[in-house]
Amino acid sequence: MTMSADSGKIEEKEKGEEEDIWRMPMILGIEVIHVHYIHPVPYFIKSKQIEIVEGIEFLVKTSEDFPVRALSPALFVGDFPVLDVNRIGENLYRFFVPAPEIDRLKTSAPISIGWAGLSAGKVTTEYRFQVQREESRQ
Amino acid sequence: MVEVPLDELNLQDSEFISAPTVASTLYQCATAVTVVGFIPHADIDVQIDGADVITGAPGGFPMPDGVTLHLPSALTVGQVVLARQKFGGLTSNWSPPVTVRDHAADYPTGPPRPQIDPAPVYKCGSRTGVNNLLRGCEVWITADGVVVGRIKGAIQHQGVNVGPDYGLNQKVRAWAQMCMDPSPPSQQYITQNPPIPLPAPAVEDVYDGGEQITISGLVNGARFQVSRNGIDLGTGRTWGKMHTIDLSPPFAAGETLSVIQSMCPSDGPSPAGTGTVQPCSALPAPGVAPIQEGDIKITLTSFVSDARIKVFVNAIKAGDSGGPIVMLDRAIHRGDTIHVIQIVGTCTGQYAQELKVRCVDPPATYDPSALDLYPVGNVEYDGGTVTILGSTYHVKGTVYYPAEDDGDSQPFNERVRNHGPIPIVFMAHGNHKTSDPSHLGYDYFQIALARMGIIAVSVFSNEANGQAGGPPNIITRAQLIISSIAHFQNLNSGGDRLFGDRIDFSRVGLMGHSRGGEAVVVVPEIISLAGVTIKCAISLAPTNFGASWGRPTGYAFLTILPAMDGDVVDNNGAVFYDQAMPDPLKCQIYANHTNHNYFNRQWTNDDTRGELPIMARQDHERVLSAYGCAFYRNQLLGHNTSGFLLYKELPAGVLTANVHLSFAISEAAMTLDNFEDGNWIGTNSVGQPNTQLGGLTADEYPFSQGPFGRFNDSFFGNTIGMVTRSYETSGTFRWQLADPISLTDREVWIRCADVYDGIRAPATATGFQLGIESTTGNITWVDSDEVGGLPIPFDRRLHDLKRFAIDKTKTMLKTLRFSAHCLQMGHEEELIQAILVRMNASYPRPLAFDDLQII
DSSP states (O other): OOOOOOOOOOOOOOOOTTOOTTOOOOEEEEEEEEEEEEEEEEEEETTEEEEEEEEEEEEEEESSOOOOSSSOEEEEETTEEEOEEEEEETTEEEEEEEGGGGGGOOTTOEEEEEETTOSTTOEEEEEEOOOOEEEEEO | OEEEEGGGOOOBOOSOOOOOEEOSOOBTTOOEEEEESOOTTOEEEEEETTEEEEEEEEOOOOTTTOEEEEOSSOOOTTOEEEEEEEETTEEOOOOOOEEOBOHHHHOTTOSOOOEESSOOOBTTOOEEEEESOOTTOEEEEEETTEEEEEEESOOSSEEEEOSSOOOTTOEEEEEEEETTEEOOOOOOEEOBOOOSSOOOOEEOOOBTTOOEEEEEEEOTTOEEEEEETTEEEEEEEOOSEEEEEEOSSOOOTTOEEEEEEESSGGGOOOOOEEEEOBOGGGOOOOEEOOOBTTOOEEEEEEOOTTOEEEEEETTEEEEEEESSEEEOSSOOOTTOEEEEEEEETTEEOSEEEEEEOBSOOOOBOOOTTOOOOSOEEEEEEEEEEEEETTEEEEEEEEEEEEBSSSEETOOBOHHHHHHOOEEEEEEEOOOOOTTSOGGGGGHHHHHHHHTTTOEEEEEOOGGGOSSOBSHHHHHHHHHHHHHHHHHHHHHHHTTOTTTTTTEEEEEEEEEEETHHHHHHHHHHHHOOOTTOOEEEEEEESOOOSSOSOSOOOSSEEEEEEETTOSSSTTOTHHHHHHHOOOSSEEEEEEETTOOSSTTSTTOOSOTTTTOSOOOOHHHHHHHHHHHHHHHHIIIIIOOSOGGGTTTSSBOTTSOGGGEEEEEEETTOSEEEEOSOSSSOTTBOTTSOBEEEETTOEEEEEEOBSSOTTOSOTTOOBSOEEEEEEOSSTTOEEEEEEEEEEOOTTOEEEEEEEEOOOSSOOOSSOOOOEEEEEETTSOEEEEEGGGGTOOOOOOOOHHHHHHHHSSOOOOOOOEEEEEEHHHHTTTOTTOOEEEEEEEOOOSSOOOEEEEEEEEO
């Protein structure tokens, strides 16, 4: 009698060689909201914790998700980089500028999308900076 | 290094023979000493505390293990042991003395853990190699708990014959003791079936006149049978891979050798491997490791095992012994010409290896990650949850620690516990797919640290991974590291079974990769846990979203920058390095042919997408393991391993030709110019005039991205430095000192780089000369090529243009050390009043300089 042996292939771990981490989604829409916090919320500027009562929120609709990588996507308002970003839904991202830096956003400045810390790979969008609505939050 | 026909040289022999070397370290209770580096068949004398204890012992052959001579009584602490050789009527000097030490002083928690090497072990195996032993110890092997072999007075890597031969599925371990002090057991191996069919062994090159053969391709534990000209010479046992045996009489050209190996009798022997003795004319020149100013010995990298080695300095014999180390009769100096030849029996090789002595050309000494003292336990920890910036995260990860045995949840090592609390390192991964357990990717580094006595934690940060980004994401990662530190503080103070009272929080290290590399720069800025001192941090391929103040201060700092980083293409760690304070040291490793991901075993994709020639994954890991362990050993354990970070020695097993170091220490005697004083190019940091001569032009520029006034876009740090341009080979820049000083026992350090022009990387390297000007006006020049040289900017242009349309090839500075021994040659008594650089290259290009220091 010979011992039976199971057989089969291993499921190779997805290597991701094909993924291009420089792939930049198209920007399909940007909504700009001036958010006022009724209760101050904690925030960090550099590594110093502060409390903020307002900020500018950019809700950015994209054609696809950004690739997951070390560098994060950045929104550029003129030359000012908006680095704080969270994915809040499918192809939907929230970029945020806290109160101390709001003044650096110039009305009508062109908005482009790129990578945090890099001037490379920046793509200009058809959008310009303009607050579209005010909103108060708890 | 070049091979030169011997008959073109006029080498002068003499009656000098080198002293052999007493293999160290010697410990109390050892009953034997091992002597290496002698002429084959020399007689060996051994002296202890001035008394002759062994006279005229036959040395046999110096390779592979030298000669181990048993002593009339065991060694005691403080005894001084010397050896000398006698050959052909000549007597060497006594060797450098070796003082007997107490192993308990060097290894207070017991002798190091033996390693079964090579592994694995096989059914029917008859001999096992055991490594990592203290010389002179007792070593034994058990199979299923029964002793099957024992040796007293072992060497560092000892073969142990076992009897009976191993069976299948036996649990094999090695054990050792020194002065009745037991080591931990080795890792346990389960015997496997040997390979079938057994491969044919190979006979390495043998030459006319030789008396040793080296057999390769042997299976662990095999018996091998050697035949010479068809006559069976007998059977030996081997731990496998390679085995050297002595044969007599000496070989003659054309003789044939044949070897077969066998394991289990029922499986039959292997095919025969054969070799033919080559004529004397085929004997090559030996290979020689780099040598530098002041060396008093040479190390061979390839040679015939039973060869006599002669070394000539400027054509005069200065060394005569056996490999692999030949002591010289004098210190050698920059510019000396060295010739090395080998002689096998009556056959003298027809070629000499010729090399020039450089000012600084550090040797590869050992692997700082190989310190293996303890078994390693591991466990997953769970510290509950923490709320960071309004979101909830789990505080968890993996931890590796010195244990009683290997494996999950093993008890903490008893002797380590009794000896006192030990340091701890926290590691943090970066952003990656959340489906991958990124925190498991540094297990190799954690294990290396744990086995040398450092608890190594890898923090789970996957809940911060994915599509979030920017400074708050880095802050979150930093808070997760701090939360894990707090958790282990609680375990330490709360009587935890594993970690209660085991951890020394005054010795905390950090390591972060990618976004984790930025987070570890943030942690020291925001941590407020009482009783925690961050001693050091490694920032590996870090991002820089601006979450920190960017000035690592108050702890030792090491950043590793992959030159082929396909993600963090700006190598942002250069910014941190430039702004870091050397507290007490800082170091930057710019590693060619490394990418972003391959330091983490869970990050399987090549971020360059195969578009750049990267080194293998294990070679990435070697960079992190070797330099990282050297860093932590130095900063957390107080070991003398900073030389690896300061280009004084090279770690064995690392592709160091790809590694370019910048470094600084807090003990600099003087910073002559760092160009950051706001006093322009005409005045240096000690307020003295700088002078541009011989057609050279120079100015200060921001060495960073973006600022007004930058030289070009190839600088990625955050400092101000100098760029020189000269179209004449006489172009010179001179720094005046405030007061004349002596350079004796000092060094001159300067950071420098070949400036990338933004168009194409040059085909050949350039360089410069550094000179010192004495108060009498003498100037001594040393070329940058003699201290390590300027690398060509690492070319990544094609990849970058294809991926994101901007060339990120960099001007990346490295630190060169100019030894005073070279700079002062013949003028040691003179004081110096200025330091100069001269653009002497035939094809001068702009060169960048920064941080001119006297150390």
